[in-house]
Amino acid sequence: MKISKEFRTDAARRLLQQDRLALQAYQEVIKSIEKPVWPPGGTTFTIREGKNENGVVPIKEGCYIQLEDVFDWYREKELTVLKQEKQKGGPIDVYKEFTTNGNVLRVGLEFETGNISSAHRSMNKIALGLSRSELDLGMILLPIKALAYHLTDRISNFEELEPYFELMSGRPFICIGFDADKVSSSEDIPYIPKGKDGMSKRSAKKWKYRKLK
Amino acid sequence: MKISKEFRTDAARRLLQQDRLALQAYQEVIKSIEKPVWPPGGTTFTIREGKNENGVVPIKEGCYIQLEDVFDWYREKELTVLKQEKQKGGPIDVYKEFTTNGNVLRVGLEFETGNISSAHRSMNKIALGLSRSELDLGMILLPIKALAYHLTDRISNFEELEPYFELMSGRPFICIGFDADKVSSSEDIPYIPKGKDGMSKRSAKKWKYRKLK
Numbered sequence: 001m002k003i004s005k006e007f008r009t010d011a012a013r014r015l016l017q018q019d020r021l022a023l024q025a026y027q028e029v030i031k032s033i034e035k036p037v038w039p040p041g042g043t044t045f046t047i048r049e050g051k052n053e054n055g056v057v058p059i060k061e062g063c064y065i066q067l068e069d070v071f072d073w074y075r076e077k078e079l080t081v082l083k084q085e086k087q088k089g090g091p092i093d094v095y096k097e098f099t100t101n102g103n104v105l106r107v108g109l110e111f112e113t114g115n116i117s118s119a120h121r122s123m124n125k126i127a128l129g130l131s132r133s134e135l136d137l138g139m140i141l142l143p144i145k146a147l148a149y150h151l152t153d154r155i156s157n158f159e160e161l162e163p164y165f166e167l168m169s170g171r172p173f174i175c176i177g178f179d180a181d182k183v184s185s186s187e188d189i190p191y192i193p194k195g196k197d198g199m200s201k202r203s204a205k206k207w208k209y210r211k212l213k
Numbered sequence: 214m215k216i217s218k219e220f221r222t223d224a225a226r227r228l229l230q231q232d233r234l235a236l237q238a239y240q241e242v243i244k245s246i247e248k249p250v251w252p253p254g255g256t257t258f259t260i261r262e263g264k265n266e267n268g269v270v271p272i273k274e275g276c277y278i279q280l281e282d283v284f285d286w287y288r289e290k291e292l293t294v295l296k297q298e299k300q301k302g303g304p305i306d307v308y309k310e311f312t313t314n315g316n317v318l319r320v321g322l323e324f325e326t327g328n329i330s331s332a333h334r335s336m337n338k339i340a341l342g343l344s345r346s347e348l349d350l351g352m353i354l355l356p357i358k359a360l361a362y363h364l365t366d367r368i369s370n371f372e373e374l375e376p377y378f379e380l381m382s383g384r385p386f387i388c389i390g391f392d393a394d395k396v397s398s399s400e401d402i403p404y405i406p407k408g409k410d411g412m413s414k415r416s417a418k419k420w421k422y423r424k425l426k
Binding site: 167 | 221302331333334336340374379
């Protein structure tokens with residue numbers, strides 16, 4: 001998979017220049033989304049051409065495996081503002097606390113695979129985490145429009161959310177749009193299964209079950 | 214129908230105190246949402262008890278008829294930032310320009326009947342209109358949780374969006390939560406039809422077809 005589009009607020013740009021941990025967080029996310037290949041066992045990501053013919057779960061799963069197993073990120077981090085104060089709203093998808101010399105940088109990431117209104121909710125959740133100082137950097141991953149065409153119906157894409165990125169101004173926020181390396185009409189390339197078909201069972205590494213050091 | 218909950222940013226509070234037109238806009242919206250009655254021909258709004266048993270379209274329609282026919286609001290106002298600059302995203306549901314002594318106050322309203330993520334998109338659209346100075350006041354109407362229980366499945370409610378209202382800080386924004394006057398288990402009260410069943414045909418007064426004065 002490759003990175004095709006990216007948006008950074010000025011606040012995110014400054015943070016990445018000034019904070020080594022923020023740069024590391026960003027690079028870990030980039031490496032993780034670049035990791036998935038298709039078909040399995042190959043070296044690149046080739047998507048079989050076809051409107052709404054491919055699933056997105058194996059892409060997300062491939063990225064999560066990297067984040068969790070290689071880079072030690074956690075899934076499902078509740079925000080205190082939602083969980084305890086407001087008592088509603090779900091957790092952040094993926095989260096990591098980077099520590100060095102007693103400094104902590106808290107990074108939240110949403111891998112968006114829902115429709116466009118769902119992407120708005122993801123962005124607002126990150127905005128809330130940032131404004132309440134529960135996150136120091138927030139990121140969203142989603143496919144660009146050209147790739148989304150071949151994926152599950154109504155999945156949101158980078159370009160669709162793009163008009164609203166300016167609402168994140170002043171907050172350290174990055175949105176990353178990924179794309180397949182190649183599109184192929186060859187029948188040798190299988191469609192990516194939809195739902196969880198063909199996925200091996202795997203336990204998500206959840207934040208609430210982390211071992212406290 | 215009655216108003217049961219309300220959120221105003223400080224910016225909205227100041228605007229309503231200082232600007233007669235803003236107060237008028239607010240009052241027109243309040244009067245319009247208070248207008249629907251149930252069953253038809255009555256004087257109050259009594260909802261027949263039942264989880265997800267009632268439709269919401271007749272409520273919205275009753276409010277829109279007031280806004281359009283009595284108070285001269287228009288439907289489907291495109292924002293320039295979305296329509297022309299970004300070339301994506303739908304219009305604001307209802308819109309009016311209030312004019313006095315050469316001053317203009319532009320007010321946008323979203324009547325939210327979709328799911329919670331759709332409500333996030335509505336709020337972000339209003340935020341964008343305000344930050345781009347295409348709107349001077351933005352409002353959202355939606356049912357409170359207790360009423361939503363009896364309405365179409367998965368419709369969003371005031372309390373569900375409430376945790377995110379603080380993201381509108383600094384922008385003149387008001388969210389209004391409405392509720393039925395009474396809940397009844399009597400079989401004499403019909404359920405509100407879902408979809409457009411039983412609605413008389415009516416042409417929405419669209420902004421793009423307005424007569425220029």
